[in-house]
Amino acid sequence: SRAETREAQPSSKMAVVWQYFKVSEKDQRFAVCNTCSVEISRGGSVRKSFNTTNLIGHLRSRHEAVYGDYLQADQKRKNEAAKEAQTPVKAQTSIDTAFEKAKQLPPDSTKAKQITNKVMEFIALDDQPFSVVEDVGFRSLMKFMEPRYTLPSRRHFAEVCLPEIHNIVATHIHELLACDIAAISFTTDIWSSDVSPVSMLSLTAQWINKDFNLVKAVLHSQEFAGTHSASAISEAFEKMFQTWKIDKTRVHAVVRDNAKNMKKAMMDSGLASFGCMAHTLQLAIHDGVFSQRSLTDIVSICRKIVGHFKHSPLAYSRLQAVQIQLGMKPKRLQQDVSTRWNSTFYMMESLLEQKRALATYAADYDLPATLTAHQWQLIENFITLLSPFEQLTREVSSSEASAADVLPSVTALRRLLSKQADTDHGVKTTKTSLLEAINRRFDQIQYDPMFCIATYLDPRYKDRYFDEDVKQRAREILEAHQLADAGAEDVTRDGERAHHTERKRQRSDRTGPSLYDVFEEILEENGSERTSTSSVSQQLGIFLSEITIPRGESALCYWRNNHLRFPELAQIARKYLSAPCTSVESERLFSSVSHVLDEKRNRLCCDKAEMLIFVNKNMHLIKK
Template sequence: MSTHLRRHHSDIDIGGSKVPSSIQGTQSRVVDFTKPLPGSQPNLHDVIKSKLPAASSRAGAITNSIGVFIALDMRPYSVVENVGFRRLVNTLEPRYQIPSRTHFTNTVMPKLYENTKREVLKRIESASSVAITTDGWTSRATESYVTITAHFVSEEWQMENPVLQTRPLHESHTGTNLANVLTSALTEWKIDRFGNIAISTDNASNIVSAVKQSPSLNPHIRCFAHTINLASQRAMQVSQMARILGRVRRVVSFFHRSSHAASVLRTKQLLLELPCHTLIQDVSTRWNSSYDMLERYLEQQAAIFATLTVKDVRKNVDSLVTLSDEDVGCVEDATRVLKPLKTITTIMCSEKTPTVSLILPLKELILKAMAVVESDSVLIKSVKAAITKDLKDRYTDPDVNQFLQEATALDPRFRSLPYHDETGRLQVFTGLTVKAVACASKLKTEVRVKVEPDEPLHAEPESPPLPALPSVSDTDREGKSESGPESHAPDEPYKKKIKTAMEEIFGEVFITHVQAARPLSACVENEIQRYKTEDCIPLTANPLEWWKGNECRFPNLALLVRHYLGVPATSVPSERVFSTAGDIVSGQRASLSPDNVDVLVFLKKTSS
């Protein structure tokens, strides 16, 4: 390069080289080769070293992804200031500058919330019917919140369960204040346009009062899981059962308090080849935790007894009383009776398949299982009687019962209504017919059905009849007459009708008749009669999948299905938010503002 410059560009001083004497009097240019020439492209080093503009698409995408990371992984806003996180981002993209924590709090997360809310509103708008659930909880900061979730069947026949809001309630939790919260939420999320909106809640008196003060919330479905919990709690309060539970609780509490006893228990489990499970401490307000405690005690009773016989363990627990053989037998019988209730509670907590249609069949199943037999012990008879007494009067309100009966009939797993006689089935399907006609009338005033007539239909008198399709023999005779003398009478002028190619080929073979408009009620009744003759699908099948494949066969009933089967049987979806919110409003984030709690819970549950 230097040789080329000396030979052809002698006026350039390349530094350290001698300028020829022939041009010493002229002006020379000094070039610094460490800097780019004017108008030239930047080198690779400068491109890598430069920072991404904050308004660039790549910087915006990274910032948005960090916001999604904060929401989905329930990270605090301060994570963007952590040294380890900043180093990770710098390694992945050295040119990116992480915005401040305040920027994420005031700009990024609210924008994510608004975009996601817009999508949820669009999905709700496309739904034909929406139901809601609600429940309340208190955070670590003793802040009271009310969560509302929506439920509907999408156009693709999928269950949708978006969390709408988790808002603070600073006033007293009276029925009136809760009613105001529900009414405001229905308006904000544009759900009030659906008219009657089904709601599922627990049996608390304040929420029951709130629903009664909201005319648009109907029907009111009491949480079936909570109902089972109340009935089972009655069973746990039977005197003999309460005494046994008290003894088991004291044993379990001892092992939870004593690290030495817990260590010996693990050793005994290994020696006896038992599962290395810890003992379960129950929560008095949740019957299934009491069931789990008893079941675990039965599983580990050999290891528990062996541990309590160790001198070092036993010396400080002389007052601890274990279960006798008779008590163990009673616990085994009680867990056997209560096991179906535990299984039913698990089934009813599903959010992917319809559950409201299961309430009445499962209620009948429980009542049948709680029937007393001669071989039952005194304890089991008392347990069964307590459950039956609490459960038999549930869901007997006429409007709620009718809604549940019709929901069960629209579930292809239970369309035969096996717990009904023929008169009861007729009443249920008659009610469905009336509702299907009313629902379809909003969309269309009449249904015109194109059918093949059973008998040839005659045309109107003023219209000439269509010619019959000639048979093979007629065609042969026609061919013979064409070659013979004139076959027409002299006084009948022969007029040959000119046919198109399609008419010549098909004739009347594909002629159909459009009957006069059939009454909508007749169409619905026909659908219901055909639906009743269908075979029930397996209990493990998803009824929404069946309706997705048969919507075209039962279009009027399909309109009702989205209204009925989209209603949840429990308020579990709202209660599940409490666990998520508890992780968000942790001890380190107890000062999180209610608005940020609402944003983070909404993004976490909706974007998951």
């Protein structure tokens, strides 16, 4: 019927190709070519399956001129459709948003304030100078990100934004310090800048909160002008504690260096303090090892060799070519710092690793000094001797290390240095001197209640590293904390014996003495075949009778999971385990200070520098 034919006839808007075809009146499944009157299948038997593919193919293969006209008409139709689709969008944009896009954000608008705060965070967290907001690239980036935003001046960020964000962070830390804190431990140090005439005094705090998480905060890195006398340091501490409303009764310990002025300042302030373990190790190793003439000569030669390559790009490129020729990975030699014994250790280690490359280099080029075969052997023996000290220095310098690590570490070092080894050849005298230096520098450590109680309440160590008299003294100190008396019960230690047997088997699989082996050996000697009954406290008896946890596990995690079993012990542990064993936190702080007071900001005043460092180090507390 005619109605069916009209229904089968496609709209011209749907396909341009129908300008050259019409639907067959005999059968709507076919189309008739207007040029040659040939019937072409529409590609199906029902309407929903019809298409124009066969029609277009017919024009392309049979009527090239007509096909060219079709392509032009089809492209014109596509262009018109695109314009029709874009017109409503353009009209909507011009009416609703064009004016808003051209309008600048008011400086006091929420959006502008949020962007300004983020820029200030960027400056503080990434150690950027305030002048970054005047850099062409940064301004271009901000313009691209938000064209309506007007970037404030560097002075606005320094005078307005920085104090605002500093106050926000300081308020949060005040709130944290006002919480239920058993005790607070501190580290402190004094630093002098290389690029400006500035000295700064640091004060970092850390404590264990009620959830047994270690919380750290930087309280001060303030300018410390004038003489660094004990009285001046003591006065500065009084002011810093007043600023943060910290009563001295809440101060557990202050970790400092071993300088006499710092020791006296802590005594004058009535603050319990002890020397940084890493610094004390530095002094002991210097006394026992680097004071030896044979090693000082070797260190001097090593510094000349490393300095030769450090100051000559040509020499380094030649060494690099030798390394590649020998199939070695190109690697720079490490320069040492005289105040860091482990940097000298790393320097000798890097030279020993490049021994073959240096020998090949010396055959073709000049070196300012060379090492003999005997000296190379001494270097290897010294590295073996000092490896446990390097290993221990890394451990005690970690952010999780506490005062509980000191006594066990010293006990293990003494045991290790007392043993004979095949690598002692040429270093026996040095080894003996090193043991004497360790004994002298740490002679009173086992009598210090701060270290004894911390070790006693660390589930990795407990009382396994004490002599009997020290154990008794530690018990008496704990008893002074008024632990509840309770009937004691015998607790067998079959599990501990089995655990130590497995530890012993694992040690036997390794060759050569290790500091870790000595730790396990002491635990085994003082822990096996022992039952514990305590007349002082049932809590203490059960705690000591249970197996020690592995040294790689967290003491705070243990107390988080067991504080309900040992409530009184847990509260004492919160106090004594809060103290770090080194002042590394303050030293790391001054590394950040050197990034702030650099060549690009050598005129930055100290109060601005302190606020930048304060925000940089404490922002994570707000982010949490």
